[in-house]
Amino acid sequence: MRWMTAPAVAVFVLLPLGAVPAPAAAPAPAAGPRCTTGTAPYQRELERELRLPVDGRQSAADCVAIRRLQRRLGVRPADGSASLRTYRMLLVDLARRDPAARRACPARPYRVTCVDLTRQILWTQVGRRLVFGPVPVRSGRDGLETRRGWQRIYWKNRDHHSTLYDVPMPYAQFFNGGQALHGTRRDLFLSGSGGCVNMTVPDAGRLYALLGTGDRLYIWGTKPGTAGGG
Structure with a gap:
């Protein structure tokens, strides 16, 4: 007996009139680099001005908050370090506002x-x-x-x-x-x-x-x- 191969059949899905297929999910944004700088000379001053717990020791939350501030003020490098440059530029910003x-x-x-x-x-x-x-x-x-x-x-x-x-x-x-x-x-x-x-x-x-x-x-x-x- 000879076997016959069935022809390929295209399958179409009918959508309701006016419906738009959902777009593919966008890839999740890549996480930024971890903020890992240690305690710096103006730690307490910046903790106080940023209303963080004032203990003079760099925490992960301190590092992230200081890095966010540096980016807003245009301080480079924006590495989360409580530097003199960051503190002085914050004083400039406070006096301006x-x-x-x-x-x-x-x-x-x-x-x-x-x-x-x-x-x-x-x-x-x-x-x-x-x-x-x-x-x-x-x-x-x-x-x-x-x-x-x-x-x-x-x-x-x-x-x-x-x-x-x-x-x-x-x-x-x-x-x-x-x-x-x-x-x-x-x-x-x-x-x-x-x-x-x-x-x-x-x-x-x-x-x-x-x-x-x-x-x-x-x-x-x-x-x-x-x-x-x-």
Whole structure:
């Protein structure tokens, strides 16, 4: 007897009129890298500001919360470490968003550039209205502290070069002897200056364009790790 092979038959599933087949499930997103950095110098400060349990010890939850903050603030690397850079940028952000964080600087009907040595931040205001910043700064190190109190810009030099320290001082705005607001390419979060108030070069350029000779500064507080301003 000869066996016959049955022909293949296509099977169609009829859907109700207007029905759309369900799409295939999307693959689950890959999990991000684990947050594993350990305890860092500004652990307690960041725990307090982020309303985490304040114990000074890095936990997995601390690491994730700090890394999320770093990503929001644009801090690199965003590794979850409670670093000085992260803490200072958080202070900048808080001062930008909360008017109460700027109350220590006197309100005047004219421009006042406010330099908070304790938090190492600077901004310019008219009355209580922000017109520049806040931005991070680096003030004078121990023994060469930035001078405090009311100051006035008396000379500006866009391309100044320090003969004392042999370093460029772009967008320099002098306010007391050799002390000036100016830009630097050095790390703002390491050590301190020779008495000047350092900013990133882009920030210094924007402030240089805003202020003029005769503009007022108010400087207060104490840079951490120094004996205090003169």
